[in-house]
Amino acid sequence: MNRIDTHQHVVPPRYAEWLKAKGIRPGGVDVPDWSESAALEFMDGHGIQTGILSLSTPGVHFGDDEEARRWAREINLYCADIKDRRPGRFGFFATLPMPDVDGAIEEAEYALDVLKADGIVLLANYEGRYLGDKDFVPLLEFLHERGTTVFVHPGELPAEPVPGIPGFTADFLLDTTRTAISLILSGAMTQYAGIRFILAHAGGFVPYIAYRILLTMAKEGLPPSLDVLKQFYFDIALSATPAALPSLLEVADPDHITYGSDFPFAPPIAVGAINGLYEQYPLDPELRRAIDRGNAETLFPRLEGQQ
Template identity: 70%
Template sequence: MSRPYRIDTHQHIVPPGYAGWMHEKGIRPGGVGLPSWSERSALKFMDRHDVQTGILSLSTPGVYFGNAAEARRRAREVNEYSAKVVAGRPERFGFFATLPLPDVEGALAEARYALDTLLADGIVLLANNDGRYLGDPGFEPLLEFLDHRRAVVFIHPGELPAPAVPGVPAFAADFLLDTTRTALSLILSGAMEKYQGIKFILAHAGGFVPYIASRILLTMLTQKDLALSALAALTDKKQSILRRFYYDVALSASPAALPSLLEVADPGRITFGTDFPFAPSAAIDFLTMQYENYPLEPSLRAAIDRGNSEALFPRLRQSTM
């Protein structure tokens, strides 16, 4: 192919055991049915979209439904299944390990096992866990561990801890707000300053974060410990705390959204993403076409397609050349 193979940092896995469990519970993530997934269907999709490697993760609703022991067991099952897929095709797949949050003790144990034994490429965290956002002080032991490990942490939205709006699917707006809320939670709690070793990837171009960047900085001005940082960012965007996040372009690479993202994000921290298989094929095709037609500098496009992710996942450098 004429252009480099892509690395897709926002690609989901639906293990058969997990799918059966969701069916038993009658759960429809995001208000829609759980999609089917197979290694074969994933590879077919990836070849069609010039994706060399997909970093797999479990999507919402995760594994916690009030029973910590059950959540620990299900997280282990998902992670071991994912690791087996990656072991069979390490050049085509990677994975972010699922944790049983808000059970912090269980999450710490599973993160350690996933990173050390299963060789996970990183961790996936839902933006809110039983209504608690990631800047919650109770999650500090986990953030401290992930910071020590300099882990890549993919943040994916889930159901808002609030009633749904009748007739409005959660994925249409609530998911974007969920990501935005947790980004603000991490910033205003001081976690982004304290745990700079963690490489946070925000799904869907950060939700509303790029669009409301100035409001976020102005909010920081009201926080004694963050005011100086906000003042610096308001005069020089390269000093903005928002540039510490990574952002994928899954379902967000439109002519309306990309300008805001490119204005706010560090160009070295934008990654390619598709949201397969949860996003409809037509939506992925349309937004990928818009991304490909957007007037990006060739060097920036190459960085988004592959280079920025190679920096996050050094093991993929050889396999994507």
């Protein structure tokens, strides 16, 4: 039991009540029940030593900056308490009140310096603006200077949903893909190379369309090279399958792939099924150990030796 799960969600009870009162179904699913004890039981049953907790979509901003700042602080304090009590079992990516950039920088500084967050979680888009947007430059500059690990989780695609097709099925993957391309074409991956971006769900469609991205780079006057894609980290949450792994392994730097579960939005039975496929997939044992733990230890040195 030594995996480090870089894609594990927290759903604080008060936050869950808030979303339910608003009638929000993240990604087209009900807000799941979550508790610290349930998370530990799940982790013990799936070979996970440490879960790095993060808030999923829709985040905390619903049009009111002050309200979003209060909720971000409450959630970060909640997560910090869990991490401080069980530092070997939990870490957390701090929530920011985006797209309030000033509030986001203030909260990121507090979370990293005072609460000792392991990194930051950002949604792929905010009000239809992706992470390479010029409005987000001050936050990227701050995170770059701090050498921050940033977990990028998909949000609601800024488009009308297709009736009968939940957002998690395909929209989430496109959202992640769009923000990765936005970061590349804006030059952010070069200018803010100190940020270590982890793309959820094996980067969405990024590995599969890698050469389309290169063609787009060439069209936009950028040197087309897979090296820029190898800067990204990729988690394998709900993506460690015979259909997805070949593309990911072809594109990603082997040192930049991490284990992910997507619990509790992915129920234990689904995680178990994906884990079964992953465990049967013919990987070099050293690469498997790196994905399960070693690559995440590089991102989170405090976890080294805590097996």
